[in-house]
Amino acid sequence: MNIDNAKAQMKKGVLEYCILSILANKDCYASELINELKASKLIVVEGTLYPLLTRQKNAGLLTYRWEESTQGPPRKYYTLTEIGKEFLKELDGSWKDLVKAVDSINKK
Amino acid sequence: MKKTIKINISGIIFHVDEDAFVILDAYLNKLKKHFTNKTEGDEIITDIEYRIAELMQLKINEQKQVITIDDINEIISIMGKPEDLFEADEEMNDNSSNESHGFQSKKFYRDIDNNVAGGICSGLSQHFNIDPIILRILFIVLAIPLAGFPVLLYFILWIVIPAAVTTQQKMDMKGGNYTVSDIEQSVKNEYGKVKDNFKNFKDSDRYQNTRENINQAGNGFVEILNFFGKLILTIIGITMIFAGISLIASMFGAFVFSDSVMFWTYTDQHHFLIPDFLFSIVNPKSVVLVAVCIVILIAAPIIAIIYWGLKLTIRFKANDKIISIVASVAWILSAIILLGIGLFEVKEYAFSTSIDDSIEMELPENTILYINSSTNIDDFSEIYFFEEGMDVYSHEEYPDRIYLEPELSIKYTSEDRISIKLEKEARGATNGKARKNAVNIEYNWHLKDSVLTIDPLFYHENKDKWAFPELDIVLYLPRGQKICVDKDLECTFDYAERADNIWNSNIPGNCWVMTRDGLDYP
Numbered sequence: 315m316n317i318d319n320a321k322a323q324m325k326k327g328v329l330e331y332c333i334l335s336i337l338a339n340k341d342c343y344a345s346e347l348i349n350e351l352k353a354s355k356l357i358v359v360e361g362t363l364y365p366l367l368t369r370q371k372n373a374g375l376l377t378y379r380w381e382e383s384t385q386g387p388p389r390k391y392y393t394l395t396e397i398g399k400e401f402l403k404e405l406d407g408s409w410k411d412l413v414k415a416v417d418s419i420n421k422k
Numbered sequence: 423m424k425k426t427i428k429i430n431i432s433g434i435i436f437h438v439d440e441d442a443f444v445i446l447d448a449y450l451n452k453l454k455k456h457f458t459n460k461t462e463g464d465e466i467i468t469d470i471e472y473r474i475a476e477l478m479q480l481k482i483n484e485q486k487q488v489i490t491i492d493d494i495n496e497i498i499s500i501m502g503k504p505e506d507l508f509e510a511d512e513e514m515n516d517n518s519s520n521e522s523h524g525f526q527s528k529k530f531y532r533d534i535d536n537n538v539a540g541g542i543c544s545g546l547s548q549h550f551n552i553d554p555i556i557l558r559i560l561f562i563v564l565a566i567p568l569a570g571f572p573v574l575l576y577f578i579l580w581i582v583i584p585a586a587v588t589t590q591q592k593m594d595m596k597g598g599n600y601t602v603s604d605i606e607q608s609v610k611n612e613y614g615k616v617k618d619n620f621k622n623f624k625d626s627d628r629y630q631n632t633r634e635n636i637n638q639a640g641n642g643f644v645e646i647l648n649f650f651g652k653l654i655l656t657i658i659g660i661t662m663i664f665a666g667i668s669l670i671a672s673m674f675g676a677f678v679f680s681d682s683v684m685f686w687t688y689t690d691q692h693h694f695l696i697p698d699f700l701f702s703i704v705n706p707k708s709v710v711l712v713a714v715c716i717v718i719l720i721a722a723p724i725i726a727i728i729y730w731g732l733k734l735t736i737r738f739k740a741n742d743k744i745i746s747i748v749a750s751v752a753w754i755l756s757a758i759i760l761l762g763i764g765l766f767e768v769k770e771y772a773f774s775t776s777i778d779d780s781i782e783m784e785l786p787e788n789t790i791l792y793i794n795s796s797t798n799i800d801d802f803s804e805i806y807f808f809e810e811g812m813d814v815y816s817h818e819e820y821p822d823r824i825y826l827e828p829e830l831s832i833k834y835t836s837e838d839r840i841s842i843k844l845e846k847e848a849r850g851a852t853n854g855k856a857r858k859n860a861v862n863i864e865y866n867w868h869l870k871d872s873v874l875t876i877d878p879l880f881y882h883e884n885k886d887k888w889a890f891p892e893l894d895i896v897l898y899l900p901r902g903q904k905i906c907v908d909k910d911l912e913c914t915f916d917y918a919e920r921a922d923n924i925w926n927s928n929i930p931g932n933c934w935v936m937t938r939d940g941l942d943y944p
Binding site: 344358359360362367368369387389 | 433503507
C-alpha cells in the first residue's frame, strides 16, 4: 500500500467537492480556483485541475462564460448549474457524515 | 545571441527561445498524446494552454521580451510534470500509460555526443538502453568473421541516419525510461492489450446493440491489425535488410573475389570477374567509369531495399526526399553514362573483316591423313561470359591472351591436293583496324608425316580489347583421300559434307574417305 497513492485517492474526491464548494460562493476562473486550492494545499500542480473542471462541466455540474481580461488571454469563468448545486448539497451532506464517522471512529 | 521562435498560444504571440520552445512543445505534445482519445482532451489542452499563456504573460515585461528556458521550466513545474498530472488523473491513466513511453516514442538517431566514429553504436545503445561498450565490442567481434560487412552497414547507417543535433532530436533519441527488459514487457503489454481488445470485440459482437460497443470492437480490431501490422512490417523490414546485405555481398563478390554467388559463375571452375570482362570489351580508359556506373546501377536499388528495411524495423527520421532524389539522380546518371559509353563502344565494332590463308599440303598417294588435337582443352580455364554458346578460355601463363574455339569443317575439292584454309575474322572501328585485329589471330597447326595436328583453341592478344575474333578452319580433301579424325576434336569439329546426307555427329572418332558427294565410309 503506497502512502502517496492513498493520499491522492483521498484528495481526489475531496478536490472535486472543494471545487464545487468554492464555485458556490462566487464564479471563478481557473487561476482563482488554483490560488484557493493551492493556499489550502489541496493541489500541488495546476495541471491537475483542468481535467477535473472539464469533466465536471461535461457532467453538467458546471457551465462557463468567457470574460475579457485586461492582462492576458480571455478567461473562462465557471458557474455552478442547478444540477451542480444539487450535487454540492448531496456532497455537503455526505462530507458531514464522513467527518462524523471518521471522528467517532478515531475517538474510540 | 540566441534564436527565438514566435509562437501563438491562445491567440497571444510570444517570443520564445528555441531551446525553451523545444521543451514546451514536447510538454504539450506529451499532454496531447495522453488526452488524445478523449472527447474532452482538446478542451483540457486548450484550458491548459490558456493558463500557460497567462503564466508566460507574467514572465515578460518592458525589459524582458523573451520567454527563456528557465521560465518554461518554472511554468511546467507550476503546471505539473506529465507524470504528476496523469497520476492524479487516474481514470485516464489506465488506458494510455503504456503508450506514453512505448516503443514508438523513441527514434533512432546518431548520438554525436558520445560517439567514437559516427555515433551509430551509441545511438543504438540509446535506443535500446544498452551500454554502448557492449555494442561496440559486438560490432568489432562480428566485423571480422563477416568479412567486414558490419563495417559497410555502419557506413550506410552513418550516411542515412541523421545525427541528434537539436534538443528535440536528443529527447526523441532518449525517449522514455526504456530498457531492453522493457521490450519484452512492451510486447507482453501490447499482446495483453490486443487480447483484451479482442475480448471486447467478441463480447461486443454478441451484444452489438449499442454504438459504443461497436466502437470498442472497431478499436479492438484496429489494435489487432496494428499489432500484427507492426509485427509483419518488422519481419519484412528485417528480411529486406538481410536480402539487401546478401545482394551487396554477392555484388562485391563479383567485383572483387573470383567465386561469386551471383552473375555468370556458379562453380569454382569458372572464374569470371566483372573487371576482367570489362577490360576485354571496353576501352581501358573508361573501365573505371563503367565499373562505377554498374556498381551504382546495381547498388542503388539494393541500398534502397536496405534503407526501407531499416525504416520499417527501426523508426528513425531522415530526409527521405533528399536521399531518394540523390539516389535516383545517381541511378539515372549512371544509366545515361553507361548507355553513352555503350553506344560509343559499339562504334568500335562497326566493321568486320576476314582474311583467308590457304596452304596446300603434300601427301604421298594413298596415305591416310590423321588429324588430331595438340593439347587437351582441359589445360585451359574456361571463362563464362555468357551462359552458353560462347566458350572463352584463359591460360595462366598468358594472361593477355584470350582463347577461343575454332570451327573445323571438311569439304571436298576438285583439286588433287589437300589444302587447309584459315578464315580469320575480327571486328574493329574501321576496316583497317578490323583487319589488324584479324591478323592478330594466332593459330598453330602442323603436319608431320601424315599426321595433321591442330590446336583446339586459337588465341587473340588481348592488348587492345575484345575484337570478337573468329576462326574457321576448312580442310579441303580431294577425291579418294582417306582421313581419320581423332575423337578429341569433337569440340572443334563443326561440319562436313557427307555422301549419305546423314547428320555428321560421328565424324570425330572414325575414319572416312572423301567422295565427290562428301565423306563416306571407307
